Each structure stands twice: as C-alpha cells, then as structure tokens.
Amino acid sequence: MTGTTAKTARPSGRMPGLTVRVASGRLSGRLSPRAVATGLLLLALLLAASVAALMTGDYPATPADVVRTVLGEGPPGLELIVGRFRLPRLLVAIGVGAALGTAGAIFQSVSRNPLGSPEIIGFTTGAATGALLALLVFPSLALGAPTGAVLGGLVTAVAVYSLAFRRGMRGDRLVLVGIGVNAVLMAANSFLLSRASLQQAQDAQMWLIGSVSGRGWDEVGPLWIPLIVLLAATVALGRGTAAMEMGDEAATALGVPVERTRLALVACGVGLTATAVAAAGPIVFVALAAPQIARRVARRGAPPPMLSALTGALLTVVADLVGQRLFAPVQLPVGVATGAVGGLYLAWLLSREWRKGG
Amino acid sequence: MTGRTSAAVFAAPPADPSVHRAARASALAAGLLGAVVLLVALCALSLAVGARDLPLHTVWDALRADDGSEAAHIVRHLRLPRTLLAVLVGAGLGLAGALMQALTRNPLADPGLLGVEIGAAMAVVVAISLLGITQAWVYVWFALAGSAVASVVVYLLGASGRAVNPERMVLAGAAVSAALTACVAALLLLDGQAFDKYRFWVVGSLAGRELSLLWEVGPFIASGALIAFGLGRGLNALALGEETGKALGVPAGQVRVAGALAVTLLCGGATAIAGPIGFVGLAVPHMARLVTGPDNRWVLPYSAVLAALLIVAADVLGRIVAAPTEVEVGVVMAFLGAPVFIALCRRRRIAQL
Numbered sequence: 001m002t003g004t005t006a007k008t009a010r011p012s013g014r015m016p017g018l019t020v021r022v023a024s025g026r027l028s029g030r031l032s033p034r035a036v037a038t039g040l041l042l043l044a045l046l047l048a049a050s051v052a053a054l055m056t057g058d059y060p061a062t063p064a065d066v067v068r069t070v071l072g073e074g075p076p077g078l079e080l081i082v083g084r085f086r087l088p089r090l091l092v093a094i095g096v097g098a099a100l101g102t103a104g105a106i107f108q109s110v111s112r113n114p115l116g117s118p119e120i121i122g123f124t125t126g127a128a129t130g131a132l133l134a135l136l137v138f139p140s141l142a143l144g145a146p147t148g149a150v151l152g153g154l155v156t157a158v159a160v161y162s163l164a165f166r167r168g169m170r171g172d173r174l175v176l177v178g179i180g181v182n183a184v185l186m187a188a189n190s191f192l193l194s195r196a197s198l199q200q201a202q203d204a205q206m207w208l209i210g211s212v213s214g215r216g217w218d219e220v221g222p223l224w225i226p227l228i229v230l231l232a233a234t235v236a237l238g239r240g241t242a243a244m245e246m247g248d249e250a251a252t253a254l255g256v257p258v259e260r261t262r263l264a265l266v267a268c269g270v271g272l273t274a275t276a277v278a279a280a281g282p283i284v285f286v287a288l289a290a291p292q293i294a295r296r297v298a299r300r301g302a303p304p305p306m307l308s309a310l311t312g313a314l315l316t317v318v319a320d321l322v323g324q325r326l327f328a329p330v331q332l333p334v335g336v337a338t339g340a341v342g343g344l345y346l347a348w349l350l351s352r353e354w355r356k357g358g
Numbered sequence: 359m360t361g362r363t364s365a366a367v368f369a370a371p372p373a374d375p376s377v378h379r380a381a382r383a384s385a386l387a388a389g390l391l392g393a394v395v396l397l398v399a400l401c402a403l404s405l406a407v408g409a410r411d412l413p414l415h416t417v418w419d420a421l422r423a424d425d426g427s428e429a430a431h432i433v434r435h436l437r438l439p440r441t442l443l444a445v446l447v448g449a450g451l452g453l454a455g456a457l458m459q460a461l462t463r464n465p466l467a468d469p470g471l472l473g474v475e476i477g478a479a480m481a482v483v484v485a486i487s488l489l490g491i492t493q494a495w496v497y498v499w500f501a502l503a504g505s506a507v508a509s510v511v512v513y514l515l516g517a518s519g520r521a522v523n524p525e526r527m528v529l530a531g532a533a534v535s536a537a538l539t540a541c542v543a544a545l546l547l548l549d550g551q552a553f554d555k556y557r558f559w560v561v562g563s564l565a566g567r568e569l570s571l572l573w574e575v576g577p578f579i580a581s582g583a584l585i586a587f588g589l590g591r592g593l594n595a596l597a598l599g600e601e602t603g604k605a606l607g608v609p610a611g612q613v614r615v616a617g618a619l620a621v622t623l624l625c626g627g628a629t630a631i632a633g634p635i636g637f638v639g640l641a642v643p644h645m646a647r648l649v650t651g652p653d654n655r656w657v658l659p660y661s662a663v664l665a666a667l668l669i670v671a672a673d674v675l676g677r678i679v680a681a682p683t684e685v686e687v688g689v690v691m692a693f694l695g696a697p698v699f700i701a702l703c704r705r706r707r708i709a710q711l
Contacts (some may be wrong), residue, residue: 115529119536163700176466176703179532180696182637183471186539187692191685193557202550203555209543284540338548339540 035307038298042310049317050094056324084216092215092279093320093334094313095223097286099276101312102234105294106269109241110262111174117288120275121178124284125185126156127277128208132192135204145207146222146278155275156181161266188330210283210335212320215304227273234268234305237261239274245302253271283335285310285342286319380406386656389649393663397445400670403434404441407674408635409682417424432460439569443631444673444687445666446572449565450628452665455639457527460593461617462513464527466702469505469625470672472516472531477508477559478629483542486559487552494630495574502578503624508534509621522697533582548553562635562688564673575627581625583662584599585616590655593617615634635688637695638665644702 054066061069068074069082104117104271118124126357127214130152131145143151164170164177189208193201243251248258273287290302290312298307318333320343323332405417412420412429419425420433443676451469458467469475481504485497512534516527546553595608628635646660669687672694676685 113529115533120529120532164706166704173703177530177700179471179528180699180703182532183699184692184696187561187636187689190557190561191689194561194686196551199552202553205543205546205553205557209547284536332544333547335540336544339537339544342537342540 004228006285013212021250027108028339035298035300035304038294038307039310041315042294042297042307046314046317047309049314049321053090053093053317053321054162056321057081057086088217088220088315089212089320091220093212093225093316095220096212096276096280096283097230097290097313097316098309099223099227099272099312100283100286100316101290101294101308101310102231102305103269103272103276103307104289104312105291105305106122106234106265106272107287108291108303109245110265110269111172113175114292115288116175116178117291118269119282119284119287120182121175122156122182122185123159123178123270123273123281124277124287125182126159128152128282129185129188129192129195130155131207131277132189132204135207136192136196136200145281149275149277149282151268153277156185157266157270161263170355195349206333207281209333210281210338211333212280212316213331213333217280219279223275223322226275230268230271230275231306234265234272237268239264241302245290281335283316283338285338285345286315286346289342290315291344359673366472369645379588381702386650386660390659390663391654393660393667397663397667397670400667400674401441401445404444404670404674405437408432408437408677409684435569439567439572440564440673442569442572443567443668444564444670446576447628447632447635448666448669449583449662450624451635451638451669452642452646452661452663453583454624454628455665456643456654456661457586457589457617457621457624458639459643460597460654460657461614461621462516462527463597466528466640468640469621469628469700470634470638471528471640471699472509472512473534473538474509474512474531474621474625475629475636476503476535478502478505478626480504480538480542482630483552483556483559484545487555488545488550493574494568494571498575498578498627498630501630502622505626505629506618506622508538509618509625513618515640559633561686562568562691564632565684567631568572571631572592575630577628578623578627578695581618582627585620586624589613589617589620590653590658593654594652597654603612633688635669635691637691637699638668640670640702641695641698644698 029294051063051066054070055061055063059078060322061082062077065074065078066082069078070087074082100118107116107121108114108119110116127149130148130150132148133152134141134143134148135145160174160178163181164174166173166271196204198340240256240258242260243254243256244258251258251261253286276283292310293315294307295301295303297311298304315338319337320334323334323337326332326337402414405421406412406414410432412433416429417433420427420430424430424434437571454469454474454678455467458469458472459465461467478501481500482497485500491497491500498577512527512530515534516530542556546556592603592608592613595603595606596610598606598615630705642665643657643661646657648665650656650660669691672690673687674691676687679685679690
C-alpha cells in the first residue's frame with residue numbers, strides 16, 4: 001500500500017523550531033516554523049472566508065458592516081440577520097469542517113493510507129444508515145436523524161474495527177474491511193430509500209447529501225462542546241501518534257502502548273465523525289481531502305491533525321459559500337459542492353500518488 | 359487455495375499425463391453438467407415460489423400451454439421472465455468477475471466493488487430520466503458506455519504503478535464509486551422524478567422486468583460470453599506473466615483489449631437489466647477455482663453457471679425471507695457476498711493470481 005511518503009530526518013544538527021512543554025513534561029511537542037506559518041495562513045484564509053460568508057445572502061453587506069456587526073455595533077437589520085441566521089450557520093460549517101478534517105487525519109494516520117477516511121471505510125455510510133432507520137423505520141421513537149446518525153456511526157465503527165482486528169490491527173486490512181462493510185450499508189440504505197414514500201425519501205436524500213443551511217444556535221452547542229473535548233484528546237495523544245508514524249515496532253520500543261493509543265485515536269475519530277454527521281449530515285470528501293492538503297502545504301509526512309482541522313473548516317466554509325453563490329438563486333447544499341470538487345481531487349490524488357509510489 | 363489445488367495436481371503425476379488430463383477433463387465436464395442440472399431445478403423452484411406458491415405440476419401445465427388461468431399468468435408473465443433474466447444476469451456478472459480477476463490478476467476484482475456497475479447504472483439513469491429514453495435496446499448503449507468509462511478510469515487509476523496491486527484497485531474502485539455517487543446525488547437533487555426512478559433502480563432487482571429484455575439486451579451479454587469463452591487459453595498465458603505469454607505466442611495486448619470489451623458487454627448488459635448487483639463477480643470465481651483449479655478454460659464456464667445458480671437462489675431467497683413481499687436480489691447479494699469479501703481480506707496474504 002502506498003501510505004504516506006515519510007520524509008527522512010535531517011542528517012545532523014538541531015531541527016529548527018519551537019519546543020513546547022507543559023511544566024510536568026507530560027505534554028510536549030515541536031512546532032516547526034513551517035507548521036506555525038501554515039497554521040497562521042490557514043487561519044487568515046478562514047477568517048476571510050468567514051467574513052465573505054457573513055456578507056452573502058439576500059441582504060448584502062460590506063466587510064466593514066460585517067466586522068462591526070460581529071463586534072456588536074452594526075446596523076440593526078443586519079445585526080438580526082447575521083446574529084440569528086448567518087453566524088450560527090457559519091459556526092456550524094466551521095465546526096463540522098474541523099471535526100471532519102481531524103477525523104480524516106486520524107484515520108489516515110492509523111491506516112497509513114490516504115484513502116483511509118471515514119467516507120470510504122463505512123463510518124459515514126453507517127451514520128447515514130442510522131439516520132435513515134431513525135427517520136423511516138422507527139419514526140415513532142422520535143430519535144431524529146442526528147441521534148440515529150451517532151448510533152449508526154458508532155455501531156459501524158465497532159463492527160469494522162473488530163472485523164479487521166486479527167492479531168493486531170493493520171491499516172490496509174482496516175480499509176479493505178471498511179470497504180466491504182460500506183458496500184453492505186450502501187445496499188441497506190438504497191433498500192430503505194426504495195421502501196419509503198417519495199416525499200420521505202426525498203427528505204432523507206436531502207439530509208444524506210449534507211447541508212448546513214437553516215442551522216441555528218440550538219445546533220452550535222451540541223457540535224462545539226464535543227468537538228473541543230475531542231480535539232483536546234487528539235492533541236494529548238499526539239506524542240504517541242508521532243511515534244507510531246515510525247512504525248509499530250519503533251513506537252513500542254519508545255514505550256508507546258501501540259494498540260491502546262490506536263484504539264483511543266480511533267475512538268476520537270469516530271466521535272468527531274459522528275458529531276459532524278449529526279450536525280450537518282454526511283458531507284463527503286472533507287475528511288478525505290483536508291488532511292492531504294494540510295500535509296502537502298505543511299510538507300509533513302503524516303497528516304497533522306490541527307492543520308487538517310483548519311483546512312477542513314476552510315474547505316467547508318468555502319464549499320458552502322460556493323453552493324450559495326454559484327447558481328444563485330438556486331441554493332445547493334454544501335455536500336454537492338464538496339462532492340463535485342472532491343471527485344476531481346480524488347482522481348488527481350490517486351494518479352499522482354500511485355505514479356510516484358509505484 | 360489455487361496453489362493447493364495445483365500442487366495436488368502436480369504432486370502425483372500418473373504414468374501417462376495425457377490419460378490423467380483426459381480423466382480430469384471428463385470429471386470437470388461432468389461437474390459442469392451437474393451444476394447445469396441443479397440450475398434447472400432451481401429455476402423450477404423460482405417458477406413455483408413467491409407471493410403465491412404453486413405446485414410443480416401446475417407450473418409445468420402453465421408452461422406447456424396458456425390456459426388463461428391465474429396460475430398461468432403468474433408463471434408465464436411474472437416468474438418466467440425474472441427467472442430467465444436471473445440466469446442471464448448471473449452468468450454475465452460471474453463471467454465478468456472471472457475475467458476481471460484474470461485480466462488484472464486481482465483476487466478482489468468485482469464489477470460492483472470496482473465501480474463498473476455504478477458507472478453503468480448512472481448512465482442508464484441519465485438516459486431514462488434526463489433524456490427520456492425508455493426502450494431497453496437504446497439505454498443499454500448508455501449502460502455499455504458507462505461501464506466502459508468507469509472500468510477504464512478505475513483500471514488507469516488502480517494499475518498506474520509499476521506493479522499491479524490488488525488492494526490499490528479496490529481503493530480506486532471505492533473512490534470512483536464514492537465520487538459517482540456524490541455526482542448522482544447532486545443530479546437527482548434537482549429532479550424529483552429522476553430520483554424516484556433511480557432509487558428503485560440502484561437497489562438491483564429483477565422484479566417486474568419484461569421478457570422483451572431477453573432479446574433486447576441478451577445479445578450483448580451473449581456476445582460478451584462468447585468472447586470470454588474464447589479467451590481461456592490467452593488468460594492462462596497472462597497468468598504466467600507477460601514475458602512467458604509472449605514466448606507462448608499469446609499477444610497480451612490483444613487478450614487485454616478483447617477481455618475489456620467482454621467485461622463491458624457483460625457488465626453493461628447485466629446492469630441494464632437488473633441495476634447494480636455487487637459481490638457476485640467477486641465470490642463466484644473463487645468458488646469455481648476451488649473446483650477447477652487455476653485453468654481459466656474451466657474457471658470461466660464454471661463461473662457463468664455457478665453465478666447464475668447464485669443469482670437465481672438469491673432471488674428466490676429474497677422472495678422467501680420477506681414473504682408475502684420481497685427483498686431485492688441486490689440487497690440479498692450484498693448481505694451474502696460481503697462476508698466472503700471480508701473473509702478474503704482477513705487472510706494474512708491475499709492469494710495472488
């Protein structure tokens with residue numbers, strides 16, 4: 001399997017960069033200047049995209065208006081529109097993108113495969129199955145699509161992980177087993193859609209594409225609280241992850257409990273995927289593309305989680321903006337934009353990686 | 359599995375190899391005949407079982423003459439078409455799977471997993487919904503084009519490295535399927551009627567298909583099958599490697615092109631009839647090789663017959679488990695076939711072809 005093309009360490013001398021340590025020494029990490037610069041650049045782009053997103057809509061506004069409104073001094077009409085509609089939608093888009101980007105980085109690191117992302121190995125499809133079951137088969141339980149999605153994603157993750165586990169975990173086996181499970185779930189999903197009434201099926205299909213339109217403040221909290229907790233957990237696991245990039249044997253020799261760290265990482269990844277799907281439906285390709293873009297921009301061997309989170313947020317906000325603007329007044333959900341762009345990107349990624357990796 | 363069988367063949371060479379070969383060939387031919395007999399029996403079952411179970415003698419009477427009874431209508435107009443089409447679709451997908459596995463030397467090749475069927479299905483939906491084409495003999499061309507484009511893309515992406523790697527091609531297939539699914543979803547979002555057609559199409563079903571499909575689409579599958587059966591020897595040479603094949607006088611390039619043409623005809627035809635049905639082409643060639651060993655001259659016909667058996671059985675099973683309604687054959691096959699795929703992946707090293 002191609003995996004990631006790890007750069008060999010520099011032959012000699014101190015690596016440039018900033019070493020960060022917490023007093024106890026339990027948490028430490030190295031921030032390379034390039035990673036810091038990349039992070040700042042992504043943050044600036046994300047801010048710019050956010051301002052553009054807050055400007056967009058039936059009530060146009062200038063960037064200055066938007067900044068003043070967010071600071072609480074804008075014109076009253078705009079304050080209502082931005083405060084009640086555009087800002088929560090933007091926050092949901094950022095949160096979902098960050099969650100998916102991080103989840104993708106985790107799964108791609110664990111499987112050592114640029115295609116080991118949740119939409120290829122079945123977690124996203126499983127979340128969709130859960131949501132469809134909640135909407136179409138058990139509407140009386142009033143679970144709602146989000147709860148169903150979380151349950152479906154978790155059950156699928158446990159199934160894929162335990163089916164792929166055999167005397168330890170191998171990344172390529174995880175991906176292949178995930179593809180098999182994904183195929184079954186796709187069949188189950190199309191079966192469920194064919195049994196529903198047309199109206200129900202269309203509503204469900206709409207949800208399956210993934211959209212952040214119409215999200216309000218009620219959705220922001222349930223997305224951001226688990227997101228912050230899981231991001232913190234992922235960062236805390238970072239040292240073990242870095243060691244595991246060098247191979248299981250090397251990591252074990254460095255005293256990293258490999259299987260336990262991997263399980264904890266996968267748990268974080270599944271949690272992040274489920275949180276994102278619950279908030280916006282299964283948006284495709286963000287988890288796949290964001291880590292690879294972040295890895296290339298930062299020139300790192302493995303997809304870096306935090307930069308992937310920023311890239312994912314940026315991709316989602318831009319995709320939502322494109323969906324709103326491109327065929328205006330027709331509003332396309334964000335999942336359509338990510339799907340179309342993602343397909344092209346994927347073909348490019350495969351042909352490039354594989355020609356190089358042979 | 360293939361290794362063990364061939365090792366057993368070579369372990370005890372008889373005094374005269376030609377006698378042994380002849381005995382083995384007649385045993386394999388007898389086995390194939392037995393499978394065909396079993397297929398006929400299953401077809402009879404398929405005619406008898408359903409929302410209204412019919413005794414076999416009633417089925418026989420209804421087949422011999424249309425007496426205008428309800429039973430005759432059920433047998434002649436509902437169950438006979440779907441049974442014959444099940445045989446056709448099954449044989450097509452089984453042959454396509456065996457061909458793809460031999461051509462790409464990839465034990466995980468399957469027209470469903472590698473995205474060829476979803477390509478065909480997408481083209482058919484575009485033809486039916488956006489262009490308003492309803493005759494099967496017209497939209498089958500779209501299915502052929504869709505499956506051809508999808509298989510070329512997957513092959514180029516999956517085999518672009520120096521060595522063809524089985525997992526890599528499955529990944530390419532999964533990626534192309536995901537991209538196509540997303541594009542289809544976007545397309546269908548704008549057109550409610552198209553979505554309504556697509557959601558029934560994409561499940562993979564034989565229910566309510568017209569008998570006319572048999573001569574509208576059947577010739578495509580039949581010509582694909584003829585090409586496939588002619589390739590047995592060439593594929594055997596390919597399995598020995600490009601250089602050896604050349605030394606044996608087999609033009610590898612021509613075998614590949616003819617094989618790709620046959621795969622397109624078989625997959626496109628089968629998908630135009632039933633929609634995408636996964637895993638048949640994956641599991642059946644492995645079962646066939648358990649019986650025949652690695653010789654493609656036998657693997658191909660066995661795959662055709664066994665896959666037809668499997669599809670007819672899955673179709674009957676779908677009618678039994680959910681009686682009085684039914685579960686589509688595509689769903690049944692996914693639930694039967696995925697465990698086989700996962701078991702293959704869990705092996706320490708996937709058997710190389």
